[in-house]
Amino acid sequence: MFNRTVLGRSIRSAQWIRHNSSKVAPLDASRLTIEKTTTPKPKLPNDQLVFGKTFTDHMLEIEWTKEKGWDVPKISPYHNLSLDPSTIVFHYAFELFEGMKAYKDANGLIRTFRGDKNMIRMNNSAERIALPKFDGEELQKLIDKLLVLDQDFVPEGKGYSLYLRPTMIGTSASLGVGTPDRALLYVIASPVGPYYSSGFKPVSLEATDYAVRAWPGGVGDKKLGANYAPCIKPQLEAAQRGFQQNLWLFGDEGYITEVGTMNVFFAFENDDGTKELVTAPLDGMILPGVTRDSILELCRERLPKDEWTISERKFTIHEVEEKAKKGQLIEAFGAGTAAVVSPINHIGFRGRGIDVPVSLGTSGDLTATVAEWIRQIQYGEREYKNWSRVAQ
Secondary structure, X not given: OOOHHHHHHHHHHHHHHHHHHOOOEOOOHHHOEEOOOOOOOOOOOHHHOOOOOOOOOEXXXXXXXXXXXXXXXXEEEOOOOOOOOOXXXXXXXXXXXXXXXXXXXXOOOEEEEOHHHHHHHHHHHHHHOOOOOOOHHHHHHHHHHHHHHOHHHOOOOOOOEEEXXXXXXXXXXXXXXXXXXXXXXXXXXXXXOOOOOOOOOOEEEEEEOOOOOOOOOOOOOOOEHHHOHHHHHHHHHHHHOOOOEEEEEEOOOOEEEEEOOEEEEEEEEOOOOOEEEEEOOOOOOOOOOHHHHHHHHHHHHHOOXXXXXXXXXXXXXXXXHHHHHOOOEEEEEEEEOOOEEEEEEEEEEOOEEEEOOOOOOOOOHHHHHHHHHHHHHHOXXXXXXXXXXXXX
């Protein structure tokens, strides 16, 4: 007769082996390998920096496979990628990215701003298009190592920073539409100055209702490359009519969603003299911007509560137009990582013009205040809730 105890142990042992053999490796910053460049690039002076045109000496890469999970993270000299022409990123848009910035403070330390929020959003984007998720803290540790290595590329001065572009692409080589079994996560970095070469100046918008940026049930709340290319043609058309960006509307009601590639805020005066700062709610069409979230939290804490209401609600271009006619439109601005805060001074809508006040000449008072609040935290001049992380 067989021994039931031995058989039971054998079954449990086999189950354990199957369970653990199916485990895949997590993203692990402690496995990092570094290969330093032997041909360092020259560092450009601040006045020659163009957004996203030049890059640091090194880049970070981590490959992933369905069978093994996350491979050894590698920092190596900046280089081209080699991909099969059938790679799914080229055909089916298995691609997502993030935008972050690193800043050099007065003591020469390199800081990033609320990177944990970027990691959460990046994982949400990955999950939506069936790419692998990862431990966000581990990726932040790896980004810290890249920043320490390339710290000489972080420009000094107000408005200057090192733009970071964490990216993930599906790298399976197949024309079949299916779940990727290979992926690449990489991070590149570009020293930048102010996003707009004209500096901190107001922009003119065309309220766009003939094209939409996102729709209910879609992926407007994810940072996917596929969201961006379709926006270029409407932007070019707006530019031909003298506008610098699109104010994206949705539906017959004309709901305001975003501006260009940024979230958008409007400040209104109410009939009783109180004020409201309003932005569209996170209803699945709106990108949950890190700058957006920061502005909301700072304004709720620092603006006088008996004077201001901070709202995340639906509002329309018609409400903005009516407020402007009544003299109750105070100011408006876009908000995002690249430009941080971008003042608005005019909106064109169906042949009509809506003038947006800019009380300080280049922006409204609240716009300038919010921009300064965020700048102080980003450059380490003022500590706030661990929003600023020192790379080490």
